[in-house]
Amino acid sequence: MSTSELTTPPSKTESGKPRRERPRVMGAGKQLHAGPLTYVILSVFALVSLAPLVWTAIAASRTDRRLAETPPPLWFGGNLFKNMDRAWEEAGLGKAMFNTVFVAGTITISTVLFATLAGFAFAKLRFRFSGLLLLLTIGTMMIPPQLAVVPLYLWMADLGWSNQLQTVILPTLCTAFGTFFMRQYLVQALPSELIEAARVDGASSLRVVWHVVFPAARPAMAVLGLLTFVFAWNDFLWPIIALNQENPTVQVALNSLGTGYVPDQAVIMAGALLGTLPLLIAFLLFGKQIVGGIMQGAIKG
Numbered sequence: 001m002s003t004s005e006l007t008t009p010p011s012k013t014e015s016g017k018p019r020r021e022r023p024r025v026m027g028a029g030k031q032l033h034a035g036p037l038t039y040v041i042l043s044v045f046a047l048v049s050l051a052p053l054v055w056t057a058i059a060a061s062r063t064d065r066r067l068a069e070t071p072p073p074l075w076f077g078g079n080l081f082k083n084m085d086r087a088w089e090e091a092g093l094g095k096a097m098f099n100t101v102f103v104a105g106t107i108t109i110s111t112v113l114f115a116t117l118a119g120f121a122f123a124k125l126r127f128r129f130s131g132l133l134l135l136l137t138i139g140t141m142m143i144p145p146q147l148a149v150v151p152l153y154l155w156m157a158d159l160g161w162s163n164q165l166q167t168v169i170l171p172t173l174c175t176a177f178g179t180f181f182m183r184q185y186l187v188q189a190l191p192s193e194l195i196e197a198a199r200v201d202g203a204s205s206l207r208v209v210w211h212v213v214f215p216a217a218r219p220a221m222a223v224l225g226l227l228t229f230v231f232a233w234n235d236f237l238w239p240i241i242a243l244n245q246e247n248p249t250v251q252v253a254l255n256s257l258g259t260g261y262v263p264d265q266a267v268i269m270a271g272a273l274l275g276t277l278p279l280l281i282a283f284l285l286f287g288k289q290i291v292g293g294i295m296q297g298a299i300k301g
Contacts, residue, residue: 053276060084060270067265083270087257091271092245096253097278103165103249104232107172111228112221114174119182120213124195134183140176145237153241167242168249172232178224185220186213226286233279250275 061080062073087093121127122134152171161167190213198208214221236251243252254275257268 056269056273056276059266060273062266064264064266079266080270083266084274087267087271087274090267091253091257092248093250093253093271093274096248096250099165099248100233100250101278103168104229106169107232108225108229110169110173111175111178112225115178115182115224116213116217116221117209118174118179119184119186120190120209120217122179122183123186124190124192134180137176137179141180149238149241152238156242163242163244163247165243165247168235168239171238172235175228178228181224182217182220186217189220190216222286226283229282230279 057080058073058076059067060083061077063077063079066073066077118137122130122137148171156162156167156170161170194212194216195208198212203211234251235249236255239249239252240255243249245252245256248256254268254271257263257271
């Protein structure tokens with residue numbers, strides 16, 4: 001490069017002022033690529049997250065005697081389906097699976113519906129004592145659930161619902177977390193102008209909720225539904241108190257595998273694996289739609 005090119009003054013406009021160089025912006029179609037360190041970190045986190053599930057499958061495929069040896073097995077054995085069949089029969093997982101699908105599905109649908117309606121009311125409607133009611137709703141999240149076990153059980157006993165599935169369903173038809181979660185989402189994702197435009201067009205409250213609120217809240221509803229279903233499926237404390245082995249959920253049924261003088265650890269692991277498989281299948285089927293809904297909501301927000 002010559003000296004004249006280095007000392008050439010910046011170009012000027014017709015008015016004589018120096019021309020400002022525009023910053024270069026990456027094209028919208030280009031993709032960002034992660035470096036090798038990113039893949040290493042993600043791989044480590046994935047292995048750590050999958051380790052308990054893999055160990056459960058390994059232990060479920062072995063015998064109880066082999067699990068007691070040192071060192072423990074690090075690869076799969078040949079007793080997986082035998083242990084699964086034994087756990088299915090001993091714990092009565094057939095009825096337990098049906099009960100849990102019914103309980104978790106009912107809780108999920110009701111929680112998503114009621115939490116969305118309540119979240120919309122707190123986010124966009126103006127009524128007296130709304131701030132106080134929201135504060136009380138959030139305050140219930142700070143109370144340990146163990147404190148409510150005794151009065152809740154007495155209440156269900158007075159209703160004559162002992163050992164019935166509605167005893168597990170009724171207390172969790174809606175949650176404070178779901179209401180607060182949907183309220184925070186709808187504050188940003190649902191413009192007030194959209195609601196006002198629907199009102200101007202003559203839409204009733206029901207039509208506003210169905211045609212405006214639900215479409216805008218769909219990504220958050222999907223996330224809340226997944227979280228609620230997982231929580232309801234894995235709930236153990238209240239079902240073990242309210243139900244027994246005659247009408248159990250999965251977690252109550254699996255508890256029976258640990259009884260006895262010498263519990264078979266391989267069968268217990270096989271039962272735990274059977275209880276986890278429906279959640280894995282649900283996430284594999286709907287995980288892509290849920291993640292896509294989160295990204296769609298983030299872009300709209």
